[in-house]
Amino acid sequence: MTHATRSPLTVHDFKKLADQGTKIAMVTAYDTWSARIINESPIDCILVGDSGAMVMHGHSTTLPATPELMALHTAAVARGAPHKFIIGDMPFLSYRKSLVHAMNCVELLMRAGAHSVKLEGVEGHESIISHIVKSGVPVMGHLGLTPQSINSLGGMKVQAKLAAEAIQLLADAKKLEELGCFSLVLECVPSEVAKEITKTISIPTIGIGAGPHTSGQVLVLQDMLGANPGFKPKFLRTYLDLNTLIGEALDHYSRDVKASAFPADKESYSS
Numbered sequence: 001m002t003h004a005t006r007s008p009l010t011v012h013d014f015k016k017l018a019d020q021g022t023k024i025a026m027v028t029a030y031d032t033w034s035a036r037i038i039n040e041s042p043i044d045c046i047l048v049g050d051s052g053a054m055v056m057h058g059h060s061t062t063l064p065a066t067p068e069l070m071a072l073h074t075a076a077v078a079r080g081a082p083h084k085f086i087i088g089d090m091p092f093l094s095y096r097k098s099l100v101h102a103m104n105c106v107e108l109l110m111r112a113g114a115h116s117v118k119l120e121g122v123e124g125h126e127s128i129i130s131h132i133v134k135s136g137v138p139v140m141g142h143l144g145l146t147p148q149s150i151n152s153l154g155g156m157k158v159q160a161k162l163a164a165e166a167i168q169l170l171a172d173a174k175k176l177e178e179l180g181c182f183s184l185v186l187e188c189v190p191s192e193v194a195k196e197i198t199k200t201i202s203i204p205t206i207g208i209g210a211g212p213h214t215s216g217q218v219l220v221l222q223d224m225l226g227a228n229p230g231f232k233p234k235f236l237r238t239y240l241d242l243n244t245l246i247g248e249a250l251d252h253y254s255r256d257v258k259a260s261a262f263p264a265d266k267e268s269y270s271s
């Protein structure tokens with residue numbers, strides 16, 4: 001069976017993989033084109049992250065993402081990757097206004113093709129998380145650096161460096177587990193803190209800038225492919241120099257057009 005003919009993972013597979021020590025590989029995607037490529041790959045699951053507001057729309061934070069925008073990207077990814085488990089990100093304030101607002105957003109994302117939703121933090125929206133879970137929608141938590149709170153955090157900084165913050169983070173992770181989350185993203189926290197959380201809770205942890213001890217890893221697709229050359233955080237490994245490759249291809253094409261070397265006869269129709 002090829003990767004593209006397998007059924008998507010289920011929430012139970014996430015736990016099974018973590019329990020057997022098989023790491024979970026997750027990337028973000030926002031469009032059908034890249035989702036099709038991921039669909040053919042061994043990547044386990046796709047996050048349609050609100051980072052799309054930055055990566056695809058050029059905003060400087062994730063705050064401009066809306067439920068409608070996230071649903072549009074989720075639908076595009078779902079069309080391209082029918083064999084992957086898809087997590088739709090709930091955007092800024094969508095789970096902080098009211099239960100009805102939150103459930104409208106969940107409905108948009110799930111009807112667009114997500115298999116689960118992700119939301120940041122826990123304090124103050126415990127009952128909303130619980131309601132989403134009890135409505136039959138798997139929820140992925142997100143702790144540590146939570147970019148929707150960038151203005152309170154004072155920037156994109158490593159979190160939980162102090163002992164008291166690490167203790168609070170562990171308590172929040174346990175709370176998300178209790179509320180029924182099936183997994184948890186840990187973003188930009190010290191490796192030892194992520195290790196302790198992963199050891200303590202029974203749901204899989206997916207790290208980004210959280211060291212090697214989490215149950216899995218997530219990277220923004222464009223970052224790992226070298227298509228976001230200005231972004232070089234310590235945690236990032238780039239597997240390709242896509243910007244340079246695309247630049248070279250555009251250069252070549254432009255030279256061919258200007259030299260009348262494209263199209264050739266074999267690329268032209270005759271009557």
Ligand code: KIV
Pocket residue numbers: 028047048049050051052089142185187208218220
């Ligand atoms: O929006 C996103 O891409 C994310 C990941 C960085 C975890 O939340």
